[in-house]
Amino acid sequence: MREQEGRLVASLAQQGISRRTFMKYCATLASMMALPPSAGIAMAEAMASSRRPSVIWLPFQECTGCTESITRSHSPTLEGLIFDAISLDYQETLMAAAGHQAEEALEKAIEDNKGKFVLIIDGSVATGLDGAYSCIAGRSNLELLKKVAPHAAAIVAMGSCAAYGGIPKANPNPTAAVSVSDIIKDKPIVNIPGCPPIPVVMTGVLAHFLTFGSLPELDKLGRPKAFYGETIHDRCYRRPFYDQGKFAKTFDDDGARNGWCLFELGCKGPITYNACATVKWNGGTSWPVESGHGCLGCSEPDFWDGGGFYKALSMPANPLKLAAGAAVAGAAAGVAISFANRAKKGAAKAAHETTTLADLEK
Numbered sequence: 600m601r602e603q604e605g606r607l608v609a610s611l612a613q614q615g616i617s618r619r620t621f622m623k624y625c626a627t628l629a630s631m632m633a634l635p636p637s638a639g640i641a642m643a644e645a646m647a648s649s650r651r652p653s654v655i656w657l658p659f660q661e662c663t664g665c666t667e668s669i670t671r672s673h674s675p676t677l678e679g680l681i682f683d684a685i686s687l688d689y690q691e692t693l694m695a696a697a698g699h700q701a702e703e704a705l706e707k708a709i710e711d712n713k714g715k716f717v718l719i720i721d722g723s724v725a726t727g728l729d730g731a732y733s734c735i736a737g738r739s740n741l742e743l744l745k746k747v748a749p750h751a752a753a754i755v756a757m758g759s760c761a762a763y764g765g766i767p768k769a770n771p772n773p774t775a776a777v778s779v780s781d782i783i784k785d786k787p788i789v790n791i792p793g794c795p796p797i798p799v800v801m802t803g804v805l806a807h808f809l810t811f812g813s814l815p816e817l818d819k820l821g822r823p824k825a826f827y828g829e830t831i832h833d834r835c836y837r838r839p840f841y842d843q844g845k846f847a848k849t850f851d852d853d854g855a856r857n858g859w860c861l862f863e864l865g866c867k868g869p870i871t872y873n874a875c876a877t878v879k880w881n882g883g884t885s886w887p888v889e890s891g892h893g894c895l896g897c898s899e900p901d902f903w904d905g906g907g908f909y910k911a912l913s914m915p916a917n918p919l920k921l922a923a924g925a926a927v928a929g930a931a932a933g934v935a936i937s938f939a940n941r942a943k944k945g946a947a948k949a950a951h952e953t954t955t956l957a958d959l960e961k
């Protein structure tokens with residue numbers, strides 16, 4: 600371990616991070632993932648190891664927000680550090696190679712690491728026109744996914760687009776966008792939804808794979824339970840106000856200034872499973888609800904078609920009673936939204952409607 604640590608510790612020192620901080624980070628990561636303390640030491644050993652698993656990262660139909668989220672937080676970042684522990688062999692946004700060189704790098708990475716590499720996908724897969732809506736070097740994303748995925752050890756669908764189809768799949772879904780797991784059925788896939796996803800979730804999943812050679816425990820939507828096991832509402836610091844029936848009515852009223860609940864302003868926290876309320880964003884600085892805006896529900900399927908970001912899920916006639924059954928209410932609201940989405944999608948398809956900005960604001 601000591602010898603293996605040498606390279607990493609030197610690299611950390613250059614970034615102003617002490618060995619102690621790194622060990623503490625690994626222990627925290629293990630605890631976030633509900634693993635025993637010994638797992639933190641195992642993670643540190645795995646990350647410090649000279650064995651660097653190959654990672655191929657393919658961007659499909661996306662906005663690059665997920666890549667920005669993972670790579671563009673603070674500097675130096677411990678999230679960034681994990682990229683010293685893997686061999687990122689192909690990532691079009693970050694790599695220097697272009698054109699034929701880039702294609703050769705991809706072929707070589709697949710050939711050299713068959714059955715062993717982790718495949719990260721961000722973006723949805725366009726299936727309309729045989730995938731021609733979204734191509735790289737003349738090959739559709741669909742074709743590329745079918746070519747690369749069979750050789751991967753595991754797949755990480757990063758962001759809501761890769762996990763569920765995301766915004767490209769929003770009503771009326773002009774490119775017939777689908778998720779990675781809609782196409783690939785015979786590989787272990789972990790979904791890390793969010794628009795964008797939280798960087799430390801990606802770090803945790805990669806650290807788990809590096810350490811144990813497997814994906815962490817997943818929920819029924821393929822998300823790591825450790826990070827998506829509770830709703831935003833479960834851990835929200837405004838929750839006591841919800842339980843007392845104290846709701847902000849506008850974004851600048853006294854209630855909002857006093858930190859009251861944003862439920863009536865459209866917060867989707869009760870039906871959204873993600874770790875924002877505990878992990879927070881920007882190095883733990885804050886998170887959307889703390890900044891005064893309701894949760895949009897970005898880590899849930901079809902969040903874009905959820906009936907309006909500023910429309911309340913339902914009006915709590917008796918908040919105290921509702922608080923006791925919040926999970927049930929949330930689930931019921933989710934089912935209602937999902938039915939409404941399907942109905943709207945069907946109607947839009949039948950009528951070949953064009954979606955306008957006004958539609959999105961409804």
Ligand code: SF4
Nearest residue numbers: 835838860861866868
């Ligand atoms: S509804 Fe939103 S703001 Fe209110 S307690 Fe739940 S998560 Fe927090």
Ligand code: SF4
Nearest residue numbers: 873875894895896897
């Ligand atoms: S608070 Fe909600 S909308 Fe905002 S990033 Fe977290 S899950 Fe997504």
